[in-house]
Amino acid sequence: MIKPDIPENEAERLHALKSLKILDTEHEERFDRVTRMAKRVFDVDISLVSLVDADRQWFKSVQGIDASETPRDISFCGHAINQSKLFLIPNALEDERFFDNPLVTEDPKIRFYAGYPLKLRKGIHLGTLCLIDSKPKYLSEDDEQLLSDLGAMIEREIQSIQMATLDDLTLTSNRRGFLTLADNVQSDCLRKKVSMSLVLFELNQLGSINDQFGHHEGDFALKQTAQVLRSVFRKNDTIGRLRGNQFVVMLTDVTQELIKYLLSRFRSEIETVNKTINKPYLIEYSSGVARFAHDTELSLEEMIAKASAAMQESRGQIT
Secondary structure (H helix, E strand, O other): OOOOOOOOOHHHHHHHHHHHOOOOOOOOHHHHHHHHHHHHHHOOOEEEEEEEOOOEEEEEEEEOOOOOEEEHHHOOHHHHOOOOOOEEEOOHHHOOOOOOOHHHHOOOOOOEEEEEEEEEEOOEEEEEEEEEEOOOOOOOHHHHHHHHHHHHHHHHHHHHHHHHHEOOOOOOEOHHHHHHHHHHHHHHHHHHOOOEEEEEEEEOOHHHHHHHHOHHHHHHHHHHHHHHHHHHOOOOOEEEEEEOOEEEEEEEOOOHHHHHHHHHHHHHHHHHHHHHOOOOOOOOEEEEEEEEOOOOOOOHHHHHHHHHHHHHHOOOOOO
């Protein structure tokens, strides 16, 4: 058995998947109607909408099997997300990647697999719409086109979720998305009795950049800042764009020393960006930190206000 390769953009892919807040949610008719249709039209044992998480594939919609997830390292879908087109396995017993896979040698005894990689945007494949059967099969060109059309329907449903929670420009959570994710994090911190910290960042010269050099340059500065945030902070930290020039990061169970270290790394990375972008302006920012006990009675908005007040106090300490 050959395990699926990890995509080069795995961190970005997982961030996009987590930001959708779709994992471990209830089944929805808008997805189920497509998998029902696919199972019947293609006359297969199983049809799935599979989302590939860090170490598992989880089924948002499933027809023909009782399982809700399987390990990623044995999944066919883990291979499919590395493709740009349909991933087709006519007979798994004749494929060196899968002939000894436990999903082939044991139930559900996969022989045929066809997976359409579900794209959130170019290069970001979250999972698949897939067909599975216990008998070898081949798809005609018309069948392949139909599966692609059904996959595109699933993509549109996922993208509609994204539009409500993701900032299109910076590809971080928008305010609504951040508050939703942060509310879950806060509940988790209360249960585990671990502290929370909020770090607020504000680009100081964004208005001037827009006025002097055009909004495309302001957008560039925002995208560069978001990219640095994603590279510096941990995968389990929650990052969002609250408004035009303002970003926020929620961290859990961190010491003051670690926060100082992360802020120092962020400053160094921004300095490196400023040296290499060859622009007639610098990306300059202010930041503020607020820490909270696990049982704080403050709302998220009040916590953000505390971080904002801390930022105002330290205003002037910019790159």
